[in-house]
Amino acid sequence: MKNYWWKILCAGLLFYTLVAGFITPVPRLDILNESIRNLYFHVPMWFAMMALLTVSLVASIRYLGGYKSRFDQVALQAANVSMLLGVLGLLTGMLWANFTWGKPWTNDPKLNGVAIGMLTYLAYFVLRGSIEDPAKRARISAVYNIFAYVMFMVFINVLPRLTASLHPGNGGNPGFDTYDLDSDMRLVFYPAVFGWILLGVWLMSQRVRLARISEKLSETN
Amino acid sequence: MKFNSYKLFALLSVLLSGIVLQAQETQPDMADGMRSSGKIWVVVGVVGIILAGVFVYLIMTDRKISKLEKEIESNTKS
Numbered sequence: 001m002k003n004y005w006w007k008i009l010c011a012g013l014l015f016y017t018l019v020a021g022f023i024t025p026v027p028r029l030d031i032l033n034e035s036i037r038n039l040y041f042h043v044p045m046w047f048a049m050m051a052l053l054t055v056s057l058v059a060s061i062r063y064l065g066g067y068k069s070r071f072d073q074v075a076l077q078a079a080n081v082s083m084l085l086g087v088l089g090l091l092t093g094m095l096w097a098n099f100t101w102g103k104p105w106t107n108d109p110k111l112n113g114v115a116i117g118m119l120t121y122l123a124y125f126v127l128r129g130s131i132e133d134p135a136k137r138a139r140i141s142a143v144y145n146i147f148a149y150v151m152f153m154v155f156i157n158v159l160p161r162l163t164a165s166l167h168p169g170n171g172g173n174p175g176f177d178t179y180d181l182d183s184d185m186r187l188v189f190y191p192a193v194f195g196w197i198l199l200g201v202w203l204m205s206q207r208v209r210l211a212r213i214s215e216k217l218s219e220t221n
Numbered sequence: 222m223k224f225n226s227y228k229l230f231a232l233l234s235v236l237l238s239g240i241v242l243q244a245q246e247t248q249p250d251m252a253d254g255m256r257s258s259g260k261i262w263v264v265v266g267v268v269g270i271i272l273a274g275v276f277v278y279l280i281m282t283d284r285k286i287s288k289l290e291k292e293i294e295s296n297t298k299s
Contacts, residue, residue, distance in 0.1 A: 004283075007279075007280075007283075018265060018269055022265050023262075023265070028251055029249055032249075033250055202279060203279075206279075206283065206286060210286060212290075213286070216293050
């Protein structure tokens with residue numbers, strides 16, 4: 001129970017999200033209709049992604065503070081899982097947009113921002129792949145990771161708020177906060193976000209442990 | 222035709238009920254039928270099975286990794 005209580009919490013939160021997400025009442029709105037329930041599934045992908053990118057950033061900073069290869073691995077695997085969540089967020093968003101905004105890819109600043117932001121992180125993986133020396137690779141990619149994090153946050157959280165955007169809470173659009181009955185949705189949305197963050201951490205921990213195993217294997221051989 | 226108050230009332234009520242019905246129809250469409258028939262729970266069940274499968278798989282992978290970690294630890298000690 002000591003080490004895996006949070007995994008039980010994760011499963012509990014996600015099952016709660018599933019049942020409450022489909023069953024509890026939601027605001028009746030035109031265009032959105034029942035698809036407003038995607039708030040419980042699409043948006044947590046991005047929250048979990050940003051949480052894992054923050055884990056990656058902290059790991060990179062800690063790596064630079066002591067050059068322990070463990071932190072380099074955490075930074076890499078957190079970025080890996082966050083890319084998975086980002087792709088899932090993009091795909092679910094495209095499906096949702098197709099039915100509410102008319103086409104899968106509108107030239108919304110948030111969509112273009114996230115595309116550039118994810119390319120910034122793809123460059124992180126390319127950079128890692130191009131350096132042979134492990135210590136050099138870890139150091140250079142840790143510095144780049146800090147830069148990538150700042151760029152990503154500017155692209156998806158700052159720039160879309162400065163112009164018009166279809167996304168709620170950006171460019172003068174009201175967020176979900178302003179609709180009535182939102183207190184009902186909060187009761188599902190926040191647990192969903194927390195559950196998906198925990199699932200991301202779970203996936204990351206498996207990758208980090210596997211990387212440590214292969215590292216030890218290559219040491220002994 | 223003589224227009225008495227009863228006929229006027231009947232005409233008005235018909236007209237008004239039409240307006241009221243129309244007002245109800247313009248409400249945004251929601252999956253009320255699906256919910257009232259209870260079949261939404263079938264969807265919840267299906268996604269629940271998938272989610273359960275994912276968690277079982279995650280736990281099995283966790284155990285496999287733990288086994289490998291223990292094996293490596295015992296190998297490095299001996």
